[in-house]
Amino acid sequence: MNSVLNPEAPEFYPHLTSVTQGGYTTVHRTIRSSNHLPLGASYDLFKTFTDFNVVTRQLSENVVAQTNQILVTELPAVKLRLNDNEYNTEKVVDANDSMVDRVNIHIDTLSGVNAPSDAFLESVRRSGAWNATPVIAKIQVGSTMFIGAKNVPRPQLLFKDPVDNSDSLWVPKISDKPNNIKPLALSILYNDEGEAVGYEHPYQVELELYHPPGELIDPDPAAPAFPPPLEETRLTLVETAEQLDQLVAHLATVKELAVDLEHHSYRSYQGITCLMQISTSEGGDFIVDTLAARDHIHKLNVIFTDPKKLKVFHGAESDILWLQRDFGVYVVGLFDTHRAARQLSLPALSLKGLLAHYCNVTADKKFQLADWRIRPLPAELVQYARTDTHYLLYVWRRMKAELLARAAGQPRLLLAVFEASRQLCGATYNKETIREDSHLQLYVRSRKQFNSQQMAALKMLYKWRDAHARELDESTTYLLPNHMLMALAETLPREVQGVNACCSPTPPFVKQHLLTIHRMLLSCRELPQEPLLFPAAPTTRGAAPAQPARPHDLHDLAHFADRSEDQPINLERAEQLLAEGFPFHPDIPAFEPAAPPAAGVVSALNVDAKLFIPPFDRYRKYRTLAQIEEKKEFKEKEARIAAISKGNELIKTEVLIKLRAAATQLDAAPRPAPAADADDAAPATDADAGKKAQRKRKISEKERKEPPPSRAEPPAAARAAAKPKNVKLAAEPSATLKPFAYKNVNYTKFYDAEKTRKQPKMKFKKHK
Known part of the structure; x- marks a missing residue:
């Protein structure tokens, strides 16, 4: 080195x-x-x-x-x-x-082997960060295309008004009320218990006085023109406040506009409106980025609350609430094509079905579960969003003509659709609240049968998940999906590995709180398990109250045609039935009345019955009584067990009560009368006392062979009276038969005295 x-x-x-x-x-x-x-x-x-x-x-x-x-x-x-x-x-x-x-x-x-390449460095300099651009993934499942993306920034972090997921009352965001008849006044609504449940609709008076203009009800002079293809239609993206002002100015010049919203709820507790599509006949298609222009969308209230302008939606139940929640925008003058399709009894009520029926256009709905937070929007999502509103105005015109034609030129069906749409506009948004029984909705949908421990775990996990979802602003299904929640509550795993087995693949939130979930499940296992009495099917039928029995004749009319509310009523036949007094006869003899209706239903099968009760009603009544009895018995046992650990007060009370009852019975019991014989009633003499004082004496041979006389032998009459009645003996004993004394019998005669005395001698061999 x-x-x-x-x-x-x-x-x-x-x-x-x-x-x-x-x-x-x-x-x-x-x-x-x-x-x-x-x-x-x-x-x-x-x-x-x-x-x-x-x-x-x-x-x-x-x-x-x-x-x-x-x-x-x-x-x-x-x-x-x-x-x-x-x-x-x-x-x-x-x-x-x-x-x-x-x-x-x-x-x-x-x-220098791991040195970054020039292409990588250039991409980092261009994007600013290695994870700034979303990574888009497309997954095809059947006819549905899932479009997801990684590294998507959370848009709610950039909102000027922070998201409020608390349990407090939601306050409308509207600050200005255009097109008003009554000035803006936010009034709180209270229920019968005096609790605040929400705010009054700001446009309630305007909606109550709304009536569609005559030009929307009168027949069109000419058939509507079919819209041009998407490729030939102008598309405008609205992302800034200036572009939104230009859109409002354009919408002020039109009388009809088609509107639709795209929503995202998987990574947010209340949900986020990510996109708005607007189409007009004059201006083409507009796509409004409601994430970028969120603080300026309220300017559309001038157009959306104008009763002279028609707003065409399809399935506006959720869209109306989303507009109120995110932007403070309200709608007056709505026509819902979904309600119109129901009024026309069309075979397909979805937007895809309407486009295929009226426009001969096959809408591609495989992107309906896409992540609309992705920016910039992929071309597939832009194409999908435009299709939702591009043909909607033409569909409205076609449906209007059909409604008028079906009513022979009268506007009653058309006005019915406008009335249903007006009621949709009157809905107000309120936060989702968690009650003590909120988990039961998930339990009923699962169609499972849980005991008390499992129900406690379901309730605890449901509330715990909701509290964390509000705090993190995430959806409850993202933190812990419903099927995993039900699996944990049903299984109640004892080990931490069991929690991972129930949540596979394990969500990130579950990994972070694995020990907490495990402790909650173990605490539910330690709860006393109450009995599940007569579990009913988790349906609305099982929860419905029992209907009282009818006080008049019951008839079996299964062989006649079904008469429901949807079928037309034959008034002539109805008058005839009322005049004849319903002259049909039942097929089952049990329903045959044996007395006038005023005396009740009495059948030959049960002559003592004053009123006939169907078997199922009897079962429900018995089930209720049995539940009360078994619950009462269970509570008593539980109280006894609790008394053992709390000083045995209840046990002591029960013992005292039983001792008092026994003493009362002993006092009330008849005492035996003295014997009538003089011999029995004679007082004891000195000789008898001397005999008792003897400790030991030798029994003679005569006394050994002969049994001693009975000391307290009752007379024959007393024995006959003491004999139980209604008892037949196999053989009546003789009156002179004496009792046999088994104790004084000499049993030596049954053995061989010789064999008993002589014992075999043992021979021993001497060894020298």
């Missing part, structure tokens, strides 16, 4: 020489000494000596301590363990690989 490599530190060379030479010598001696250590069976034999164990343990501790001092500079988080050879070998190998890789990188850097 030459000192020229480090001319500023000439003393480094001798130090390096001593270290390397001394290190090599030490390593060589260490290897040679380790080769003399016993192996295999010899090692097992040496392990039986205490001194050998002490020495080897001390050596192992020294090796681990010295190795940790070396590894701390390369892998600070790694610490070798004592008596864990497999773990220590793995970590030493990792440390060696890391050091070798670092050495190779430094060698390549000095030799």
Whole structure:
């Protein structure tokens, strides 16, 4: 090694020489000494000596301590363990690989192998940063194209008005009210409990007084002209305040405009309106970048609230709310083509279906799930956005003609669509609030059956996820998708690995809060598991209240034609049915009335019934009663268990109650009357006392053979009265039969005395 490599530190060379030479010598001696250590069976034999164990343990501790001092500079988080050879070998190998890789990188850097290319440096200088340009990815799934991008900056970070995701009441952003009949006044609405639920619609009075102009209702003098192709139509991008002012000036000169919005909700809690498309017959197509011109979109209120201008939307339920939430823009004078398609009962109600029906245009809807935050917009997304509004004005004219023609020139169907569209404009935006039962909507959709522990986990995870989504301004499905949330609540994994198994692939948010999720699930496992009584199907049918039984005749009319509200009613037939008193007869005998309707439904199958209750209603009533009884029993058991740990107060109370009841029963029990015989009632004499005082006496042969007389033999009448009634014996014993005394029987006669006395003699052989 030459000192020229480090001319500023000439003393480094001798130090390096001593270290390397001394290190090599030490390593060589260490290897040679380790080769003399016993192996295999010899090692097992040496392990039986205490001194050998002490020495080897001390050596192992020294090796681990010295190795940790070396590894701390390369892998600070790694610490070798004592008596864990497999773990220590793995970590030493990792440390060696890391050091070798670092050495190779430094060698390549000095030799110029890893020097950046000129093209890379030029791209960095042009973009300003290596990750400034989004990396776009396209994934085709069936007929839908997913367009995503990495390195997309979050647009909400650049908003002048910060996003408010708290539970506070949402305040409308409108500050000026053009085209007003009533001046701007924001009034708070309250519910029956006195809680504020929102603000009154600023244009409520204008919407109530709105009536479409006559030119929108009268038939068109000529058929509408088909719009030119997209390639021949002018396209204008609006990104600045000056360009937006020019758009407002142009819209002031037209009477009809088609509007659509593009929304993004995956990386935002409330969602972001990213794009607005506007088309007019005179000016062509306009694409407004609502992210760049967000603070100036409110200028469109002058056009959107003008009742003389028609705004054509398709499916405006969400668009109306998005305009209010992000820009404070309201709409007066709306025609919704989706409502018109429902009024015309068209087979396809989507915009794609309308374009195919009226314009013979096949709209490509594969980009409907694209990330509209991408800037600059790809050409495919621009083409897709223009298609949504380019043909919409022509569709409105065609639908207007069909509505008038279907009503024989009368505007009633057309006015019905305008009325439905007016009601859509009256909706107001409010923040999503989390209630105690918000998680039940997800539970009902899943069609699963959870116990009390699983429901507690679902509720806890649902609220926890929502709180973090509000704080980070991310959607709940991005942080923790719904199917993963249900899997965690259903499985309740005991180990951390189980959480990863339920969330595969694991979202970044779950990786950051893995231990927190695991602790929450373990806490739910420790909750007492309440019984799941009669689980009903998670549908609205199961949650509906039980309907009371009808107090009149029930008929089986399954064999007649179904008469629903959608079908026309034959009034002549209805008058005839009412006049004849519904002369049909049921097919099932159980529904046959045996009495006038005023006396109730009484069938021959159940003559005691005053009112017929269908089987399903009986089951629901029984189910409710059974639930109450079982829950009551469960609560009592739970209270008893709690009493054991709280001083046994409840147990003591129950014991006292039972002791009092037993004492009451003993006091109320009849006492036995004294015997009527004189012999039994005679007092005890001195002779009897003397007999009792004798401790031992010899039993004679006569007493041994003859049983002693019974002391308290009840009379025959008493025995007959004490015999249980309604009991038939197999054979009635004789009245003269005496009880047999088993204790005084001589059992020696059953054995052979000779065999018992004579014992076999053992013969022993003498050994000389």
